[in-house]
Amino acid sequence: MARVNPHRFHQQAYRLVRVSSLFFAFAAAFAVWLALRKTGVANAADRNALQIYFVDVEGGQATLFVTPAGQSLLIDTGWPGNEGRDAERIVKAAKTAGLSKLDFVLVTHFHTDHVGGAPQLAERIPIGTFLDHGENRETTDGPTVQGWEAYQKLLASGKYKRMVLKPGDSLPLQGVQATAVSSDGALIGEPLSHAGQPNANCSSAEHYPADQTENARSLGIEINFGKLRILDLGDLPRDKEIELMCPTNKIGKVDIYIVSHHGWYQSGTPAFVNAIAPRVAIMDNGAKKGGSPSSWNVLEKAPGLEDLWQLHYSEEGGPAHNVSAPFIANPDGPDAANYLKLTAWPDGRFDVFNSRTQNTKQYKAR
Numbered sequence: 001m002a003r004v005n006p007h008r009f010h011q012q013a014y015r016l017v018r019v020s021s022l023f024f025a026f027a028a029a030f031a032v033w034l035a036l037r038k039t040g041v042a043n044a045a046d047r048n049a050l051q052i053y054f055v056d057v058e059g060g061q062a063t064l065f066v067t068p069a070g071q072s073l074l075i076d077t078g079w080p081g082n083e084g085r086d087a088e089r090i091v092k093a094a095k096t097a098g099l100s101k102l103d104f105v106l107v108t109h110f111h112t113d114h115v116g117g118a119p120q121l122a123e124r125i126p127i128g129t130f131l132d133h134g135e136n137r138e139t140t141d142g143p144t145v146q147g148w149e150a151y152q153k154l155l156a157s158g159k160y161k162r163m164v165l166k167p168g169d170s171l172p173l174q175g176v177q178a179t180a181v182s183s184d185g186a187l188i189g190e191p192l193s194h195a196g197q198p199n200a201n202c203s204s205a206e207h208y209p210a211d212q213t214e215n216a217r218s219l220g221i222e223i224n225f226g227k228l229r230i231l232d233l234g235d236l237p238r239d240k241e242i243e244l245m246c247p248t249n250k251i252g253k254v255d256i257y258i259v260s261h262h263g264w265y266q267s268g269t270p271a272f273v274n275a276i277a278p279r280v281a282i283m284d285n286g287a288k289k290g291g292s293p294s295s296w297n298v299l300e301k302a303p304g305l306e307d308l309w310q311l312h313y314s315e316e317g318g319p320a321h322n323v324s325a326p327f328i329a330n331p332d333g334p335d336a337a338n339y340l341k342l343t344a345w346p347d348g349r350f351d352v353f354n355s356r357t358q359n360t361k362q363y364k365a366r
Contacts, residue, residue, distance in 0.1 A: 050344045058289070220233030228344050253276060253278075309328075330356065
């Protein structure tokens, strides 16, 4: 019988264990990488990308941008109350994005669903600078006044910087070019560099009475990221849209349109939506707020629109005026706080991820 060399046997066993350990370590790392990709968490492949999280704040707004340089911009803070529900959801999105602080928080206007969550948010995560349009101009609405006073108290603490932006001002973000196009009731006087075309939709455009609320003061921005253009005008109303679009289109076409005013009928005129001709529109509506059938119809018929995404199934819209289930983060029924995430690259490509379905749709560069 052949004798076994104990030393050689132990060497071979050691090599086998080591190879097996390396294999299982690699398999585990690969599984984690796949999980991160599937859940939309920031990873090495996203370092050259712009990431945008559309947080569910039940019909308010909270949109988190993370630039390739690692800077963060949160547009609006959701509602107050509810035991800090909206602030918790925003902080969760920030942690998913790998953030420990928010560099900039932009308040489009001082309605409660946009600025109300700021104090609760500031208790939960460090904030660098607040950006806004200036003073509150609406004094008759109790919740608006309360939201404004709470915001003023937060600023008076001296813990935060504040910048007031005017139309044409650039936001201090690295890696993207962000321009204020509306603020405090004023609009850009000259078209953006890629705009300025006559708007054929103006001949049939309706004329609307001037909106006297804070909506008309919305601080709206256009973001350029390489070949990609993104537009967020807060709750800018119809009369201001017509000023921006007629007779000349001062904005030009965009790739991604964050639907104004949660998809309510007070915004989203055909003359405006058809002229910006978005490829993808994302509506931050709630179950009981936003998604008006008239506004939804305009979006669905917009030239060049590939998809409309919704944060919620709209009860106002009903079966005929909601997109199909794969494009809704929170369908009819109990709310689960699901979010949408958009990842964009400078060449114009972008993906939209639905945290509910765990599916991603890819869009090629235009």
